[in-house]
Amino acid sequence: MPGRWHLRPFIAVSLLGLVIAFxxxxxxxxxxxxRLLIxxxxxxxxxxxxxNDMLRIEERFQEVEETxxxxxxxxxxxxxxxxxxxxVYDRIVASRELADWLSGIVYVKSYLTSIQIYTDSPLAKAGSxxxxxSDVPWExxxxxxxxxxxxxxxARSDPWAxxxxxxxLTFVIKIWNSRNVPIGYVEMNLNERALWESIGGRVDRERGVGRMYVLLDREGRIVSRSPEFDESRLAGTNWLERAALTREGAEVIGGARSKELMVVVRDxxxxxxxxxxVPVGEAFRNMERLRNLVLAVGAVVLMSTLPTAAFISDRVIQPIVRLLEGFKRVETGNFxxxxxxxxxxxFDQLAQSYNAMAEQLQGLLEQLEEEHRKKRDAELRLLQSQIHPHFLYNTLDMINWTAAAKGAVEASEMAAKLARLLRISLGKPEQWIPLDExxxxxxxxxxxxxxxxxxxxEFVDRVTDEFRDLYVPRVILQPLVENAIxxxxxxDAGERAQVVVSAVALDEKRFCLMVEDNGKGFAPGSPVRFEQAGGRGIANVHDRIRLYFGPxxxxxxxxxxxxxxxxxxxxxVIRSGEGDDPR
Structure with a gap:
């Protein structure tokens, strides 16, 4: 056996490694x-x-809206x-006066390319x-x-610039007359390039990269893009969807060329x-220097700790790995x-304890499997064993015929019903029968x-036809009715007893049979009472169903x-024709 160690001296030997790790x-x-601070x-x-850029854009939009x-x-x-x-002449003069007035506004507002009025008034004419x-381009x-x-x-193209x-970018507003009736629309066109120039260019022309912008509306649709916008930098990032879902803030997304810092601001x-x-490399340039310095120092320290790491791996890590592997095998049932x-x-003591535990678990599992097999076989033999009491059927038939011959009609009917009841419960080998039977x-x-x-x-059967062809275990309702009675x-109290049987669907795969009575109910504090009735009581029904179908x-x-x-x-829900074994 190789040399044995105690944990305390082993920790002392590993102290050097811990210092380096520190x-x-x-x-x-x-x-x-x-890095976080940067x-x-x-x-x-x-x-x-x-x-600040959003404020300037918002200010420009407000100027256009006010104009x-x-x-x-x-x-x-x-x-x-x-x-x-x-x-007609007066209309032409009026139209020219209004056109000159609008042209003057465009001249003063250098960021506007044109102003159009759309109306059904006789003043309207093409080319003015x-x-x-009918000429509205945004119908x-x-x-x-x-x-x-x-x-x-x-953003769109303005042919009237x-x-x-x-x-x-076009702003449209209604024109109302004194009777509060719309009589036309004002179309005011904001020069897209002038809008982006108003916030200043931030592109590194030498490197060909830098900040680029896009303007979205409330629904997350693109309204405008800055001239330097290069969507290929954002390929595969779902940037539009992420920007639409982001209320405000900054996050790093992975682009096709490099990672990008995306900043979202609302007006x-x-x-x-x-x-x-903006490319992350541009935004976090100083952080790269810090990272390189830390990596260099870390590499030197790590190289000096290789012998210690090998020693710790051999003495500590390997036994732990073996223990973990053993527990994983236990999880899969390999003892x-x-x-x-x-x-x-x-570690050797842990291994011995593990080995003892595995042996005990293996023995217990085999014992439980054997007990479960015996119990299941016994229950199935009890439930599946069928009696073929032909002599009992013949005797009941003879009682029926004799009673009928002597005029004892009630006794004859009871004998016939009892014979039919026994034939249903004992006469067939199948464990499952149609609900109708x-x-x-x-x-x-x-x-x-x-x-x-x-x-x-009084017994009432309210089960509808849609459930009667379903297969159920044999003799599951009679113990419940017997328990109710x-x-x-x-x-002795002269009560009128009523038992009602009905069925409801729970979902596509399950349904529920209900046996209801108008008796005194269960005792307070005992919501469930499984009484045994001749070996086929409620508890027997419950256990059989769970045994067949699960908890x-x-x-x-x-x-x-x-x-x-x-x-x-x-x-x-087990329908007829699905196989000999409904399970």
Whole structure:
């Protein structure tokens, strides 16, 4: 046997390794803390920058909206559109005056490319700033006027721009007359490039990378992108979906070329989001230097600890790995795996304890399996054993014929019913029978009991046809009805007893048989009472069902209001024709 060790001297030998580990932990902790601080500072700085950019964009949008509102409420414009001159020449003059006025606004507001008025007024004409409604280029957006009086349209081309077609963001607002009736729309086009130039360029032209922006609306749709926006940098990141779901803040996402720092900021109204992207390498450039320094120091320390690490791995790690492997084998049911011997005394003791435990578990498992097999075989033999009492059937038939011949009609009927009841319960070898036969069996039992109780006992079968073809274990209802009669009613008190059998579906795979009575119910504090009735009581029914189908099935007992009890049997849906063995 190899040399044995005690844990205490072994720990002393391993102290050198622990010291080195402490140094490594210190270095890593230092790096992690400073990395976190740098990341937070960089994220805070970037968020502040994007917030300022969002404020400038929001200010520009407000300027456009205020200008559009001024145009839409201009009294001269409203009067001309609502009550145009009757003379053609006067209309032409009025149209030119309004066009010149709109051109002056565009000239003053350099960030605007054009202003158009769309109306059905006679002043409208093609090629002018006052156009007919049929020329509306954003006709598909008109449905939005059902909910609002003004809205923004995502980036599009403006053919009316003074310097030629340009990409614009369009703001549209209704024009109302004095009778509060809409008579047209003001279209105000904001130059997209001018919008992004208003927040300043942050692209590193030499490196070809830098910050890029995208503007989203409330629904997360793209309204505009900055000129330097390069979506290939974000390939495979689902950035649009993530930005739409992010309320505000910064996060790092993996791009096709490199990781990107994504910053999301909302405007004051919550109707728009400004999303910026900057390469992580650019944002966290200082952190890379810190990381390289820590890696260099860590590499030197690790190289010096290799002999100690090998020693610890051989003396400590390997026994632990073997122990873990042994426990994993126990989990899978393999109790024959043995451990040891180990050179460390404590590990060797653990191995011996494990080996003893595995042997005991193996013995107990074999014992339990044998007991379970014997119990199951005994129960199945008891449940499956069938008596073929032909002499009993013949005797009952002879009693029936003799009683009928002598005029004892009631005795004859009871003998016939008892013979039929025994044929159903004992006459067939199958363990499962159609529910219809089981209901016939319990009905015969109830009819025999009715001879005893007369009009003071009533049995009601309310099971619908949809359940009668389902297969159930044999003799599961009669013990429940017997229990209701025996324990639920006082035979000497003259009570009128009623037992009702019904069925309901629980889901596609389960249904429930219910036996309800109007008796005195279960005793308080005893919600469940499984009485034995000739070896086939409620407990027997419950155990048989759980044995056949599992713990989710069985018998449940409870009281009814205002009085009485209900016993529920939860069974699987087993339809005829599914095989000889319904399980």
């Amino acid at each position: 140094v490594l932990i210190t270095l890593l902790s230092f790096y992690a803390v400073f 990341m937070r500072e960089v994220e805070r700085t970037n968020v502040e920058a994007v917030v 559009a509102l001024t145009v839409a409420t201009n009294r001269r414009l409203v009067d001309r559109l609502d009550d145009p001159p009757a003379d 700033r006052i156009l007919p409604m 598909g957006e008109l449905v939005r006027f059902r909910e609002v009086d003004a809205f923004w349209i995502s 003074s310097g030629g077609p340009a990409q614009v 004051s109204t919550g109707s728009r989001k400004l999303v910026s992207f 024959r795996w043995r451990l040891g011997p180990f050179s460390i005394v404590e 089981e209901l016939e069996h319990v009905s015969l039992y109830a009819q025999i009991q009715r001879v005893r109780f007369g009009d003071r006992f 025996k324990h639920g009613f006082d035979a 989710e099935y069985g018998v449940e007992c409870s009281n009814r209001q205002p009085r009485g009890a209900v016993v529920r049997i939860v069974l699987p």
